[in-house]
Amino acid sequence: xxxxxxxxxxxxxxxxxxxxxxxxxxxxxxxxxxxxxxxxxxxxxxxxxxxxxxxxxxxxxxxxxxxxxxxxxxxxxxxxxxxxxxxxxxxxxxxxxxxxxxxxxxxxxxxxxxxxxxxxxxxxxxxxxxxxxxxxxxxxxxxxxxxxxxxxxxxxxxxxxxxxxxxxxxxxxxxxxxxxxxxxxxxxxxxxxxxxxxxxxxxxxxxxxxxxxxxxxxxx
Amino acid sequence: xxxxxxxxxxxxxxxxxxxxxxxxxxxxxxxxxxxxxxxxxxxxxxxxxxxxxxxxxxxxxxxxxxxxxxxxxxxxxxxxxxxxxxxxxxxxxxxxxxxxxxxxxxxxxxxxxxxxxxxxxxxxxxxxxxxxxxxxxxxxxxxxxxxxxxxxxxxxxxxxxxxxxxxxxxxxxxxxxxxxxxxxxxxxxxxxxxxxxxxxxxxxxxxxxxxxxxxxxxxxxxxxxxxxxxxxxxxxxxxxxxxxxxxxx
Numbered sequence: 001x002x003x004x005x006x007x008x009x010x011x012x013x014x015x016x017x018x019x020x021x022x023x024x025x026x027x028x029x030x031x032x033x034x035x036x037x038x039x040x041x042x043x044x045x046x047x048x049x050x051x052x053x054x055x056x057x058x059x060x061x062x063x064x065x066x067x068x069x070x071x072x073x074x075x076x077x078x079x080x081x082x083x084x085x086x087x088x089x090x091x092x093x094x095x096x097x098x099x100x101x102x103x104x105x106x107x108x109x110x111x112x113x114x115x116x117x118x119x120x121x122x123x124x125x126x127x128x129x130x131x132x133x134x135x136x137x138x139x140x141x142x143x144x145x146x147x148x149x150x151x152x153x154x155x156x157x158x159x160x161x162x163x164x165x166x167x168x169x170x171x172x173x174x175x176x177x178x179x180x181x182x183x184x185x186x187x188x189x190x191x192x193x194x195x196x197x198x199x200x201x202x203x204x205x206x207x208x209x210x211x212x213x214x215x216x217x218x219x220x
Numbered sequence: 221x222x223x224x225x226x227x228x229x230x231x232x233x234x235x236x237x238x239x240x241x242x243x244x245x246x247x248x249x250x251x252x253x254x255x256x257x258x259x260x261x262x263x264x265x266x267x268x269x270x271x272x273x274x275x276x277x278x279x280x281x282x283x284x285x286x287x288x289x290x291x292x293x294x295x296x297x298x299x300x301x302x303x304x305x306x307x308x309x310x311x312x313x314x315x316x317x318x319x320x321x322x323x324x325x326x327x328x329x330x331x332x333x334x335x336x337x338x339x340x341x342x343x344x345x346x347x348x349x350x351x352x353x354x355x356x357x358x359x360x361x362x363x364x365x366x367x368x369x370x371x372x373x374x375x376x377x378x379x380x381x382x383x384x385x386x387x388x389x390x391x392x393x394x395x396x397x398x399x400x401x402x403x404x405x406x407x408x409x410x411x412x413x414x415x416x417x418x419x420x421x422x423x424x425x426x427x428x429x430x431x432x433x434x435x436x437x438x439x440x441x442x443x444x445x446x447x448x449x450x451x452x453x454x455x456x457x458x459x460x461x462x463x464x465x466x467x468x469x
Contacts, residue, residue, distance in 0.1 A: 125308035128268055128379075129322045129369075130297035139321055143312050219353040220311040 004191050011178060016198070018092045018173035019164055022099055026160040029100035030107035030153065037063070037104060038111025039137060049123070049133055059108075066105035071163055074098055075170060082170075095172025099163055107156045114148030115141055147218035154210025158203050165199075175199060221246040221377060221409040227266055227276030229259075236262040238433040239276065244426075246376075249403050249410045249443070251420035254430030263430065264379050264413045268300045269293060281376050298326050301370030301408075305382035307362040309354040315341065315365050316350040322372045340368040344398055360391030367398055371406070378402060380412045384419055392416075396423050396446045422446045 005012065037059060043049055044056035069077065075098045079089040082097040118141055126140040142149065165176020175195055183192025222244040229237040236259045244250045252260045265271040266278055269285050278285045283296055309318050319340055323333045341347045344364035354362055363383060370378055380399065384392040400423050402408050414420055420427055423443050429436040461467055 119306075119308070121304055121306050121308035122310060124270060125302070125304065125366075125369075128270055128297060128300070128302040129325050130294040131325050132294060135325055139324065140310060144310055146312060217312070219313075220355060 002190070002194070004188065005194055008182065008191065011182070012175075012195075015173060015175045015178035018177075019161070019175045021092055022095055022164040022167060022172060022174055023157065023160045025096040026099045026103035026164070027153070027157055030103040030156055030160075033100075034104040034107030034156075035111055035149075038108035039115065039141070041108060041112040042115040042141075043133070043137070049127070049136060063105045063108055066101060067109070071098075071102060072166055072169065074102060075167070079170070090171040092167075092172050092174075095164075095167040095170055095174075099160060099167070102163055103156065103160055106159055107153065110152030110156060111149060114145045114152050117148055118144045144220075147214040147220075150210060150214040150217065154207060154214070157206055157210075161199065161203065161206075221248070221281060222267055222411065223277075223279040224263070224266065225277040225279070227273040227278060229262055229266060229271055229273050236433055237266065237273070240433075240435055241276075242428060242435065242438075244409060244411060246409055247403070247407055248426055249399070249412065249424050251424035251427040252411065252413045252430060253415065253417065253420050253427060254436075256415065258430040259433040260413045260415075260430045261381055263428075264381055264411060267377070267379055267411065268297055268302060270302075298322075298373045299375050300377045300379065301373070301375035302379040303363065303366045303370050303381070303383050305385045307354070307359075307366045309362055309365055309369075311354050313353075314350065315346060315352050315354070315357070318354070318365055319369045319372055322369050326373050336372060337368075340372050341365075343371065343401075344368045358391070359387050360394050363387065363391075363395050364398060367395075367402070371402065371408075374406075376409060378408050378410045380410065380414075382414055383412065385414065385416065390451060392419065393446050393448065399423060400446065418447075 040050075041056065041059050041063070044052040044059070046053075066074070078098045078101065082089045082094050086094045086097060088094050122140055122144055123136060126136045131139065164172070164174050167174055168177030168180060175198060179192045179195035182188055183195055222242075224240055224242045226239045226241055227237060228235070228239050240263060242263075252263060254260045262271055266273055267280060269278060273286065276286075280296065280300060285293060285296055288296060310321070313321065316337055319337045320333050323336055328336065338347060338350075341350060344367050346361060346364055346368065349357065349361065354365065357365065378399075383399070384395050387395060396419065399410055399412070403410050403423075412420065412424065421441065421444055423446065424441060425443060426438060426440050428438045457467060
């Protein structure tokens with residue numbers, strides 16, 4: 001291992017850990033909140049089973065507004081909110097708040113798009129068999145859209161990693177922050193390059209897993 | 221078995237069904253034929269309220285569907301099977317799972333599901349394809365899975381929306397004989413929408429002719445049975461030269 005990596009090994013591991021916490025919480029938020037929000041966006045569309053203009057327009061607007069913010073501004077803008085729910089706006093835990101919010105907006109849009117790919121006839125067959133909305137979603141929609149949902153999540157996770165790199169501004173840490181503080185600001189270009197390599201490997205790995213899983217579960 | 225009373229249905233400004241009344245008796249194989257846009261599919265979809273009528277009453281099996289709560293309607297739909305032109309199977313479920321899902325919706329315990337699924341697949345002759353996915357099946361096989369799925373909950377009525385329109389003549393005959401068998405051995409009332417005269421003539425007892433959203437006439441016929449289709453090359457050549465074609469050209 002190169003000397004410089006040995007020298008900073010402890011700090012690097014801490015940074016990787018911070019990145020994993022930030023991205024991990026974002027993934028959880030995406031699945032636990034983004035998936036239902038995206039599903040609701042789809043179901044409330046015109047012509048769908050829960051057609052509801054008010055809910056659709058409201059969610060649509062919220063998702064659009066969140067995604068229009070330059071992410072750095074969103075982080076700063078959310079500081080009071082973060083302080084309200086975490087107690088502080090600084091640190092890795094606090095950093096997960098803006099990350100989760102962008103994660104929800106990001107993934108819900110991709111969920112909506114994947115669900116739009118499900119043939120209308122499959123939904124009709126479900127309804128003709130007497131399925132409730134909940135059954136339509138869990139026994140038909142998600143089954144039919146599953147590979148798209150996985151690919152969407154993969155794309156989202158890679159974006160979350162990218163978003164997490166700027167959380168240094170609120171003391172969130174992470175590999176990106178480490179690369180900037182040590183590699184860029186302390187002119188250790190070599191260290192910066194190693195950090196970039198770690199990120200590249202991470203992204204490749206995630207994309208590989210995502211693509212493979214989505215291919216294996218796709219029987220269409 | 222099925223009673224439509226003055227039902228009307230419009231899609232924005234287009235009136236698809238104009239105050240239609242129709243009674244279909246128990247055990248009948250009832251055909252609905254008409255040009256595209258005549259309203260035949262819409263009429264069929266009104267029978268399980270896949271389309272809500274703007275006006276009028278729909279009664280199936282003594283239940284007035286138009287008066288039911290959404291929960292009661294879902295219950296009633298489990299006793300009304302439906303098959304479609306494009307089969308509408310769940311592509312990510314196996315043949316077995318596609319049939320089992322309709323039993324799941326009816327809250328049949330997992331243990332009892334298996335024998336029922338196998339029974340239905342046996343009925344349509346697919347018991348050895350249970351682990352396949354729809355993408356691995358031919359069109360005729362997909363439609364047979366859809367029929368098995370529709371039959372799983374012992375429906376009293378089977379609604380067929382252009383069931384053979386995306387199938388070749390051989391497979392059409394195959395599907396029609398399955399439908400005929402359902403009518404004969406299970407006593408299920410069948411409604412078939414089709415634009416193909418041959419299909420309607422071969423198995424229906426009574427036929428409603430639709431035009432411009434209205435019933436043009438209803439005709440009682442003697443089904444002329446399903447014709448065996450000759451698929452041999454010599455038959456093809458024979459047909460082609462019948463009207464003056466030249467061979468070995």
